[in-house]
Amino acid sequence: MQKSDGATHRGIYLLDAWYMAAWSETVDAALKPITLLDTPVVLFRTSDGEVRALLDECPHRFAPLSSGKLDGDTVVCGYHGLRFAGSGECVDPRFTEINRTRACVRSFPVIERDAMIWIWMGDADRVDPAGIPDFSFFSDPGRSSFFGYTHVKANYQLETDNLMDLSHLDYVHVGTIGAGATLQGKHSVVQEGRTVHSCWTCNGIECPPQLVPFLQPGDAKVDHWMDMRWDAPALLRLDTGATLAGKPRQDGFFSLQAHFATPETEHTTHYFWGLSVPGPANAMHDVVNAAVRQAFEEEDRPMIESVQQRMGTNEFWAKQPLILAEDAGAIRARRLLDQLIQAECRATE
Amino acid sequence: MQKSDGATHRGIYLLDAWYMAAWSETVDAALKPITLLDTPVVLFRTSDGEVRALLDECPHRFAPLSSGKLDGDTVVCGYHGLRFAGSGECVDPRFTEINRTRACVRSFPVIERDAMIWIWMGDADRVDPAGIPDFSFFSDPGRSSFFGYTHVKANYQLETDNLMDLSHLDYVHVGTIGAGATLQGKHSVVQEGRTVHSCWTCNGIECPPQLVPFLQPGDAKVDHWMDMRWDAPALLRLDTGATLAGKPRQDGFFSLQAHFATPETEHTTHYFWGLSVPGPANAMHDVVNAAVRQAFEEEDRPMIESVQQRMGTNEFWAKQPLILAEDAGAIRARRLLDQLIQAECRATE
Amino acid sequence: MQKSDGATHRGIYLLDAWYMAAWSETVDAALKPITLLDTPVVLFRTSDGEVRALLDECPHRFAPLSSGKLDGDTVVCGYHGLRFAGSGECVDPRFTEINRTRACVRSFPVIERDAMIWIWMGDADRVDPAGIPDFSFFSDPGRSSFFGYTHVKANYQLETDNLMDLSHLDYVHVGTIGAGATLQGKHSVVQEGRTVHSCWTCNGIECPPQLVPFLQPGDAKVDHWMDMRWDAPALLRLDTGATLAGKPRQDGFFSLQAHFATPETEHTTHYFWGLSVPGPANAMHDVVNAAVRQAFEEEDRPMIESVQQRMGTNEFWAKQPLILAEDAGAIRARRLLDQLIQAECRATE
Ligand code: FES
Ligand code: FES
Ligand code: FES
Incomplete structure (x- = not known):
């Protein structure tokens, strides 16, 4: 039919x-x-x-x-x-x-x-x-959510690269959602079946400025985390927050985020992003919303698009990218997606 | 030389x-x-x-x-x-x-x-x-003519498709030059040598609104006709009008039109259109002129260009179009043009 | 490394x-x-x-x-x-x-x-x-220089063609830097190793209008010259001026110019141009600067870009250009560059 x-x-x-x-x-x-x-x-x-x-x-x-x-x-x-x-x-x-x-x-x-x-x-x-991976936090009545969309002139996997390697926060997002914390932390990458986790933990650091209003730590040190989860093709979930050093995560403040890079064409992407924060919507959320919109739209987007311009129609691996330690998550996701696409091709031969 | x-x-x-x-x-x-x-x-x-x-x-x-x-x-x-x-x-x-x-x-x-x-x-x-087919009505001293031009980002044969299947008047042009009359009528397609005729006759219908000012039929029913003639490559002549039901066509009102789709490139077209109406130029003609310009420029053009966008660089037949009864004229014209082009290729081999 | x-x-x-x-x-x-x-x-x-x-x-x-x-x-x-x-x-x-x-x-x-x-x-x-060919006149303390840049949507060799055939001054630049003098003159082309000279001498002519303010010849005739030197890939030097008929060149007025066509891409060019005139900078130089900028930017650029549009992606020789006598310098430069590029290919095979 x-x-x-x-x-x-x-x-x-x-x-x-x-x-x-x-x-x-x-x-x-x-x-x-x-x-x-x-x-x-x-x-x-x-x-x-x-x-x-x-x-x-x-x-x-x-x-x-x-x-x-x-x-x-x-x-x-x-x-x-x-x-x-x-x-x-x-x-x-x-x-x-x-x-x-x-x-x-x-x-x-x-x-x-x-x-x-x-x-x-x-x-x-x-x-x-x-x-469909679990994003049920958007249905949690105890939380507030806001949803955004950014059109990106780049292949959707460049968006995945960006999200799986959060060390870029220390360079691209200084002043909005990053402040040098990432490189101070520990980075671990774990694959579970078709899921890849790329997680940063930065314990006992100064509170990242963008979290100060939510945590009001005064002079106290905090434990900061960023747990990114990737599922094919480009469905990402981020759990990120901070708590006073040594305290359990649930005593701190954290947002749950969804980042979806849906291919429009081979070289353009629908980038959907959504945030969920605890409690009812309030004025502070507008501040967060504005900051992340600026980060994704004005900071990530131009950088990712300029990478696409440099790549042109070349294939990623053919460009022989230099691999850094921080890349482990992004590389794992790319290899897994390549395998899934190849398996699909074989299945239909 | x-x-x-x-x-x-x-x-x-x-x-x-x-x-x-x-x-x-x-x-x-x-x-x-x-x-x-x-x-x-x-x-x-x-x-x-x-x-x-x-x-x-x-x-x-x-x-x-x-x-x-x-x-x-x-x-x-x-x-x-x-x-x-x-x-x-x-x-x-x-x-x-x-x-x-x-x-x-x-x-x-x-x-x-x-x-x-x-x-x-x-x-x-x-x-x-x-x-050169006959368009001598433009030289008829008893008639007035006006001439227009629209640039269309689509292959010229999509313009032919549009003109040879006037059932689109009931959808694309409602409010300007169409009003649901076409589908009530009879459609006949006749080929004479290298000429294709695609004609609609809608007898005993309510007068199409755009013709009321010219015919002033009151409550009377009218006979409405649209006779389209195609010659290769894309030279079309339309005789369209209405007369009180049962009266001869020359007692009614009709316009004679020329529609030429001249290829600029494979995917762009010079669309020339001209109308000839009886009698000296008068204010009513400005109304007609404005209506047809809107119809061709603001209604047909975007539709035809969006069809071209969907087709991309695909060949028409490769897209396996669904054929409707109303398509008979357009399809006949396409097949005839294909034959003429192929014959020309063979002749020069 | x-x-x-x-x-x-x-x-x-x-x-x-x-x-x-x-x-x-x-x-x-x-x-x-x-x-x-x-x-x-x-x-x-x-x-x-x-x-x-x-x-x-x-x-x-x-x-x-x-x-x-x-x-x-x-x-x-x-x-x-x-x-x-x-x-x-x-x-x-x-x-x-x-x-x-x-x-x-x-x-x-x-x-x-x-x-x-x-x-x-x-x-x-x-x-x-x-x-690197000699352009040391830009370092001459007795002269003043000004430097310009024009982006051109054309292959850089079309810029060379333009510069090596100055007969275009009589058509493209009438009113700014040309006035019909070129075709009255003698044209000679000489190749020395990897350098091509394309020179015009127009002796005993009326002073070209653009040089009158500098030479103030009154009714006297002048000798006018334009000596263009080309080095691969597209490094051009122009010595142009006029002197009272029969007088040595150094008694007259002349500018030394550099014209560089650096390829940005195959079909776009960085056109750098610089002029050096005797003496300290003065108000008259602003007039010269404005005239040459208009000539290169508003007169040459559109012409060269329209040539590129006509050529599309076709190769120059494949278009079978008609060769005129005035082309000798441009053709010599093209052939020499072709040879150098081919030699480079062979050397790396
Ligand atoms: S350091 Fe990652 S792209 Fe330069
Ligand atoms: S009904 Fe004709 S294109 Fe949809
Ligand atoms: S005369 Fe040279 S391009 Fe026409």
Whole structure:
């Protein structure tokens, strides 16, 4: 019932995988176009609140369905009016049930969970709802969350590199969210199955300035941590905070963060980032929100884009990057993703 | 006497054919550059009023001749001053008649007729002045005409698709020049030699709103028609109007239109459109002019360009378009053009 | 100790050659990025005033070093803080002297001479300081100089073509620095080793208007000369002036000029131009400066860029240019450069 366009991208992207497609709050009954893995997709919410995702291309003359309109739960193409259900089925009177099959448009499996909309870009027969890593902290009623989005003109794995090697905080983010603490700490990298952890612990240090307002340590030293978790293809979770030296983490202050690098094309990325902090929303959160937005948008983005410019269309390994100790997490994630993509290629040969 | 650059485009475009290059009123003694079929051309009018077309590239160091100047009827290159006649002949004193041949620039056969300038992009030996379809209504003293131009970032055949399937009026042009009438009508497609007719007749319907001011039908029903004629490569003529139901067409109101999709490059098009209405020019024509300009420029153009974006560099048939009954005219025109291009390739093998 | 990136460009550019990289006055302690022969370079001046040139790409994750900062004479990468000396040596504590070699960044030999910074883009073992042609007039205390820069979207050899065929002055520069004198003169072309001279002498002519203020000839005729010297790859020196007819050149007025076309990429060029006139700087020089800037920037640049547009990615000879007598100098320079590039390819096979 569906035309599959994904096959051409096998080997470039991991297809049988969940990608973060949008924050829940950004999808309503309007037709929302977004390109994912070079594939144009249109998202919308039906009258019963369910999110649907269709190929954003009419099978007739390839008009973007997103330039048409929603009539109830039916998408009407804006060029010659063909009508499609959220399942992708063509429900136009110009087609009978018998000849309708070829007129259908590809639909993509979608799961909405914890304020996020997840899309499966591969074979619908291999959908694995358990394959979405846990980001349930966004649903924790004791916490407040805010969600952001940054468009980045770089391959999504350069975003992973950035996030898995937080030593860049000491250089790129001095003054916003970094202050020289990272290089004072211990860095450990652990792989568990298809998950990679890249963690920094900096015990007994001066409180990083950006945490002072939350911790008010006075002259006391603190223990500071940054625990990054990566799952393929580029789904990252950060647990970062500080507590008075020697005290348990839960006595301190910490934020839980999600960082998703969803490929738009091979050289452009949808970077979704979300933060969750304890307690109800308050004025201090606006300060945090502004600082992280500046860090991700004005500091990381230009740096990552300039790296992409230097790489051009060269492949990462072909550039023979110098490997530093701090790279262990990023390198582990890259190798694991390469293996998963290659395994997927072999499976479909 | 001429360098031929066209050969490289054989198979992509129909070369031995007339293309509409400009409305007469837009060409005067100034050097007017325009790219046609990937080939830079410069148009100008000599002192006796004849239009000339030269390759817009000096044979010396490839400066655009259009950035030079006209000295009488002679084009003077702006870089080092070589001089060319409208025939393409080099008339520079630096060359004698004996060694002048290689210094000539390609000239293109041109015919000016009925307010249009036609150019022959193929082999000058195969020029066929009878091959220009009839648009003499633009010379009818009992009618008024207005001429427009829209640049479209899409392959010219997507413009043909648009014009040969007027069912899009009911979706794309609701509120300007369409109002749901088309799908109520009968559609017939007829091929005569190298001409394809795609005609809609909608008898006994409510008068389409955009025709009410001209027909003032009150409560009476009308017969509405849209007769589109296509000739290769993309020369279209539309006869469209309405009359009180059952009355002859000449008792009603109708416009005669010309639509020309001249390829600029493979993915950009010069879309020339002209309308002719009965009687002297009057205020109502300004309303019509504004409506069609909005329809072609603000409604069709974005739709056609978004289709091109979806197609990218893919070939039309390779995208396996879904064929609807309304497509018959457009498909017939595409197949016929493909045959003509292939025949031209075989003839020159 | 250096990574060599140049090998991929062999055959496109002459690598074992000096290129003009910047006017001395434009390089200070700030990190100055510039792309030369498709290679990103960062220039800076150390605390002892020496100019250094490094590959503007960190060997770690390819961040542009120019987006980092200078710490004394050490370049600190802005992404993860690796430190490099001006020699390219990695001086970061994360590397010991033993494992540091691979962490180094390519450095380029640089010579600062006569207000110019010269860079050697090829093999450092073949550096030839004597290979820089003489432009010592910029150091002449009896003369005043001014320096300009124009970015040109064209291959650098089109700039050479322009400069070696000054007949274009009579067409492109009428009203600024040309006035029909060139075609009245005699043109001679002489090759001496790897140097080509293309000279015009126009004796007993009316004084070219742009020279009248300097020569004040009244009704007297003048002898006018333009002696252009070319050295590979695109280093040009112009000696141009006029004197009362029959008088020695040194009795007249003349400027000495440098014109350097340094490739940025295959289709973009850094065009550096400098003028030297006798005596101390005065108001008249501002007039000259404005005139030449307009000539190079507003007259030559658009013409050369439009030639590049017509050529597209075609190779010059493949376009079969028409050869005029005035071309002799430009053609000689092109053939000589082609030979040098081919010899360099053979030498490294
Ligand atoms: S393109 Fe969608 S109905 Fe024609
Ligand atoms: S480019 Fe036209 S005369 Fe030289
Ligand atoms: S990219 Fe320069 S230190 Fe990492």
